[in-house]
Amino acid sequence: MPVTLTPPKESHRRASRALEYFLELRQDHELLGQFPPELFTARFLQSLPAYALPISRRRLKSLTRAAKRIAWLYFLQYNSQTAALEVGIEDGRHRHARFHQGALMGTLLDLVGKVRRQRGADVRDAHMRLLRVYALHFSCVWLHGESDTLVPVNALPGHLEAGVEYSPEEFLARVNDAAKSVLSLQAKHMPKPKPRRKG
Numbered sequence: 001m002p003v004t005l006t007p008p009k010e011s012h013r014r015a016s017r018a019l020e021y022f023l024e025l026r027q028d029h030e031l032l033g034q035f036p037p038e039l040f041t042a043r044f045l046q047s048l049p050a051y052a053l054p055i056s057r058r059r060l061k062s063l064t065r066a067a068k069r070i071a072w073l074y075f076l077q078y079n080s081q082t083a084a085l086e087v088g089i090e091d092g093r094h095r096h097a098r099f100h101q102g103a104l105m106g107t108l109l110d111l112v113g114k115v116r117r118q119r120g121a122d123v124r125d126a127h128m129r130l131l132r133v134y135a136l137h138f139s140c141v142w143l144h145g146e147s148d149t150l151v152p153v154n155a156l157p158g159h160l161e162a163g164v165e166y167s168p169e170e171f172l173a174r175v176n177d178a179a180k181s182v183l184s185l186q187a188k189h190m191p192k193p194k195p196r197r198k199g
Contacts, residue, residue, distance in 0.1 A: 005047070005049060005127055005128070006047075007047045007049075007072045007074075008072075008094065010093070010094045011072045011087045011089075011094040012047075014087045014094050014095070014097055015044070015072070015074050015085050015087050015097060017097075018085055018087070018097030018099075019040050019041075019076075019085060020040075022040055022099060023037060023040035023041070026040065031099075031101070032099070034101075035078075035081060035083065035101070036078055036079070036081070038078045039076055039077075039078040039081060039083060040076075042076050042077065042078050044074045044075065044076065044085075045075045045076065045077055045109070046074075046075045046109065046112060047072055047073065047074050047075070048072070048073045048075075048112070048128060048129060048130045049069055049071075049072055049073075049127075049129050049130070050069070050070055050071040050072065050073050050086065050129070050130040050131075050132065051067040051068060051069050051070060051129055051130065051131045051132070051142070052067065052068055052070045052131075052132050052133075052134060053066055053067045053131055053132070053133045053175070054066065054068075054135070055133065055135045055136065055175070055179035055182070055183070056179070056183075057183060059172075059176045060172050060175065060176055060179075061172070063142075063148065063168045063171070063172060064144070067131060067142075069089060070088065070089055070132075071086050071087055071088045071089055072086070072087050072089075072094070073085075073086050073100075073130055074086075074087070075105070075109050077109070081101075082101075082105045082106040082109055083099060083100060083101045083105055084099075084100040084101075084105045084108075084109075085097055085098075085099055085100070086098050086099075086100060104153070104154070107153060107154075108130070108139070108141075108153050111141055111151060111153055111163065112128065112141055114163075115128075115141050115143065115151055116128075126143040126144060126145030126146075126148075126149070127143070127144045127145060128141065128142075128143060129141070129142040129143075129144055130142070131150065133156075133175060135179070135182065136156055136175070136178055136179065136182065138152060138153070138154050138155070138156045138160070139152070139153045139154065140152040140153055140160075140171075141153065147167075148167070148168045149165050149166070149167070150165070150166045150167075150168065150171045151163060151164065151165050151166070152164065152166075156174070156175075156178055158178070159174040159175070159177060159178045160174050160175075160178075
């Protein structure tokens, strides 16, 4: 079974304090008020380190070198409602916390459980991670170990299917192709800089 990493104490403390703060704000905040108070006093179900993968004109060759840890994600669940608390990492410190809600959080938590059940003993050495590619608007579950596996949470149309397992090589090849298309489209529609006048 994939290894559940233990969050740093600083991150866990920040997450616990943020829950207490959000509970206090709940009565005066429209979004937070949609959730029962029991959600903010529930224990964390699962924690995942979150990584971000940038895209550029140069083709990415190494997932482990390019991806940077940006946060820890803590899942909460009460009855049928799933949410997550994210504690961001800035300059090596665990700082700002933000609350996530919506169908994507439930989908992500379900996928984490599904990957655990399917992979079982084959990935006893693997660390479970969340990988985001902000520029392409998608994320995936990343099993990092002797042999990595990536499973998209949501589809990247024309390139990656949700819930399908990919090797790092195939994953990066498809992300690089998608990045090339996006960057070409941006370059085509971005206004060109005006030439400077000689004084």
